[in-house]
Amino acid sequence: MASYDTALFVGGTRFIGRHTVEAFLEAGYEVTTVTRGEHDDPFADRDGVDNRTGDRTVRADLEAARDAVDPDVVVDFVGLHPGEVRAATDVFADSRYVYVSSGSAYVPGDVPMREDETDLHPCDPEQEDEDSVETYGPRKAECDRAVFAAAEEGVEAMAVRPMLVQGPHDYTERFGYWVHRVAEHDRVLVPGDGGSLLHRVYVRDLADALLRVAEDGEPGEAYNAADRSAYSLGRSLQLIADALDTEVDVVTASERELAAHDVEPTAFPLYTPDPMLVSTDKLAALGWESTPPAEAVAETARAHVDAGVTGPEESLDRETEEAVIDALHGE
Known part of the structure; x- marks a missing residue:
């Protein structure tokens, strides 16, 4: 694996991010989270973890975090609109950038859905700034396309598409x-x-997937994350x-x-x-396994x-x- 030691998480104190902080700490990283401070920080007194208050929709907040941390790796947990991801891949153009997407980006139908074969939802321009459940999949798909476009410009940007995530601290219940x-x-x-x-994925396995893609993933690629045994x-x-x-x-x-x-x-x-199933062969090729x-x-x-x-x-x-x-x- 490549040698990186500083990580910046956009989000990271609730569910998926909480477990991913632990995975990165165990791998020897110093981690900084950027959050709006609206939820309790479980890492407030934890060595190796810092928190910066900031709003991911405010470019200046991202730039300030970048300049303070100079991260090797950025993991973006809370990008819900394509414009946010376009801004983030620009701000963090010198880091390894991992976007947490969703299996909802796919047009359902294929069994299993594959990263390089199954169509993604189209996203009309007027949908990009919406917040409805109906536009969630199209927006995530367009965020992925923003990641791919950044990679074409030389940014080491990748997407991870988890299926439904379950595990401790799941606030969706x-x-x-x-x-x-x-x-x-x-x-x-x-x-x-x-x-x-x-198809579902155990949250600790997703955290490991994000770590593996951050270190060894191929820029411009997407990786499905789901249990190897559905x-x-x-x-x-x-x-x-x-x-x-x-x-x-x-x-x-x-x-x-x-x-x-x-x-x-x-x-x-x-x-x-x-059936809503995805292929996980690409992620497994990075050495990833599920619990x-x-x-x-x-x-x-x-x-x-x-x-x-x-x-x-x-x-x-x-x-x-x-x-x-x-x-x-x-x-």
Whole structure:
């Protein structure tokens, strides 16, 4: 591996960034995070980690951080608009720049989706500055194109496209919904036949992926990040039960059976009607491996229980869930 020792993180104190700071510290880096200071800094008293208050949408703040740190590596966790990434790749043109993109940049359809084959979403100019869920994928795709354009100009810029990320400190609580259900109830309702396949990545593995791409990735390339062994939603519940030393009765319900109670399959976190899988061969070629599912789920489940995670606020309420289960069992 190449020898680098200073890293600047745009963002880095909440979920993915929090674990990536740890990975870079373990690899011997001095790390500086640039945040707006709106969340608690878990590294406030940690040797080897500094924090600068700054807004990534303000170019002068990025330039000040660059001049103070002179980073070998920059990891950009919070680029949501193409203009922000264009500015960042310009400001950090002398560093190794890694943009945290998303599997949502792909136009779904290929199974698996591949970095150099699957189409990216188009992004109209008027979409670039929007903040809607509907434009998230197109904006991430356009951010990736900004990374590629910078690489063509000589910047050592790369993109990492994680699929859904799960692990300790996940503030979205999407996987935490299922952990809470298994921990608190014997019977848990799952849409479809339980075979929903949404590729995921354990957050510690993603942190390692970002480190490997930062050091050994090829400028102008994108790298998918997801578990090397994908597993279904139904299998997730069994793994959670094993981790918590309990049992779970997975109750499946078709779209029609759910509709009888005005419930849509998409009301359940992590559900996808069609397989959403990516190839991870490019990342594996850098020596990257993923944690075995049972181990990753166990650590995540125990962390969510300890933290009292219950799931997103908009999650299906337990009363409705029980009504569906009772109807399916003729109760």
